[in-house]
Amino acid sequence: MNALFLAVVLSFLTGSTLGATWSYDDIPSWATNYPACAGDLQSPINIVSDDAVVDADLGNFKHALFDRPPQSMLLKNTGYTLQVDLTNGYIINDSSLLPGQFKAAQFHFHWAAPNAAGSEHLFNGNQYWGELHIVHYNTKYPDLGTAASEPDGLAVLGFFMADDYPQDNTAVERIIQPLVDDQVNYYKENATYSATFSMETFLPNNISVYYRYQGSLTNPPCYESVVWTVFSKPIRISRRQANIFETMVFENARGANDTVPINNNYRPVQPLNYRTVTRSSYCSGTGSFSMPTFHFTALCATVVGLITVPFKNSGFDKITEELSDGNAKYEGESVEISPFPINDLLQWTFLKSYYRYLGSLTTPPCYESVTWTVFEDPIYISRSQARVFEEMVYENERGHHHEHLYNNYRPVQPLNGRTVYTIDSSRLYNFDYDD
Structure with missing residues (x-):
């Protein structure tokens, strides 16, 4: 040159x-x-x-x-x-x-x-x-x-x-x-x-x-x-x-x-x-705090949506109070809470009508190994409880500049050739989470 x-x-x-x-x-x-x-x-x-x-x-x-x-x-x-x-x-x-x-x-x-x-x-x-x-x-x-x-x-x-x-x-x-x-x-x-x-x-x-x-x-x-x-x-x-x-x-x-x-x-x-x-090929999830999903086994996920109402869900206070106290707010942090039945979170929720399909994890590595059960009736929480998730959870480690963890969802994917099943209304029953 x-x-x-x-x-x-x-x-x-x-x-x-x-x-x-x-x-x-x-x-x-x-x-x-x-x-x-x-x-x-x-x-x-x-x-x-x-x-x-x-x-x-x-x-x-x-x-x-x-x-x-x-x-x-x-x-x-x-x-x-x-x-x-x-x-x-x-x-x-x-x-x-x-x-x-x-x-x-x-x-x-x-x-x-x-x-x-x-x-x-x-x-x-x-x-x-x-x-x-x-x-x-x-x-x-x-x-x-x-x-x-x-x-x-x-x-x-x-x-x-x-x-x-x-x-x-x-x-x-x-x-x-x-x-x-x-x-x-x-x-x-x-x-x-x-x-x-x-x-x-x-x-x-x-x-x-x-x-x-x-x-x-x-x-x-x-x-x-x-x-x-x-x-x-x-x-x-x-x-x-x-x-x-x-x-x-x-x-x-x-x-x-x-x-x-x-x-x-x-x-x-x-x-x-x-x-x-x-x-x-990595999905667009922004953090590990998956707010309203509870995973019961490695290959089966049960999902109940959230919707805000004028009154509090006392079951969710067990989670939001820890965040309000400054615990588990940042990436990598955790806090042990007293055990409670999952049913405490499901106040006013009727787990009868639901949908079933074969799918994947919604965040990396996105393994297609999940049997999904998605309930029609939502979990109800108050606006103030929702605000705790929106304003007090961060995607960065403590000590770094604060970046709120929000929009932690993946957009819907093509159904392709899969079938979504729903329960026969004549055979409705409740899931029991107390056992």
Whole structure:
């Protein structure tokens, strides 16, 4: 690779405007100077979940992959984005996750203008406030610059960012603290973190659901050298933190006459063309607290729905009181409660009419080993009891930023050729849970 070519590649990967001839204000002209920008495998794209093909060979990303801090971390304003360069970053060497051995080199951000959305990828046609990219290079090549133009050179992990978190995300706050301290607000400014930290600290709690496709760099030179992994769960930050990105990062040097904030530093979605988007085979459950289901045996599940009424279900107080006392609120926690008959939960519920079919677990590993019994009559609880589940159960471990555990259900699946049975009304009987 000649020196001029390497300089052009590194000017993109480091975000430097040295010798660059492109701008987010004139995206249609990119292909004039960078022909690859008009290719068939361009990024970003609109990811349509229903169109994605399940790939059973795709593995499960674990947070432990990202828990090793790099040797050093340099935050810098590139004039295009805010970027963190990693020295001796972690390595992913798992063929079920990425097609080769890939080393983390940097991560950077894309975001909106105030009161707008600025993620690069869309998810089912929806655009998030922003997007974080962790850039990795294939270690078969000596460095990031060399790998950038190779068909199997790069792997980028993309995470949507939502600005709807009710409090500051402490992990992201650590990243942007030099902005608050007025150290890297202008072009070419940089700051080295006094203490490094792992990527795991700011990732979403659920990283099991993701989408995979072959694409490109999302700005010039647009090399079609990227295997993309885009996760469905976003990183959540506060509105205050989003405002720091929108108003405190500038594309000009300090002291310039005109101060221009970096906004809308994203490329519009590109045609999918003939590509296929695949997705991980892991289901979309968000936690282990399965609120209204009680499993009696490994291969048989009995389900009673919940509905709220103006009065309390005293049986459920045995559960909600523990949550109110701060027990078992966070991932991995448990508390032993005094035994009680399941029937205590079934106040005013008549377990006569029910439905039966053969199905699966509703969360990973989704084994098709379950005989399901679903009752027609619901369990009744009060709105205040429902609120305890909604507001006092978290999907993260204690000590991390709070993420409420809600919507912990899987969408309905195709019935295909199965038959659903119901009981003959002339032979109605009650299930007895007192034994």
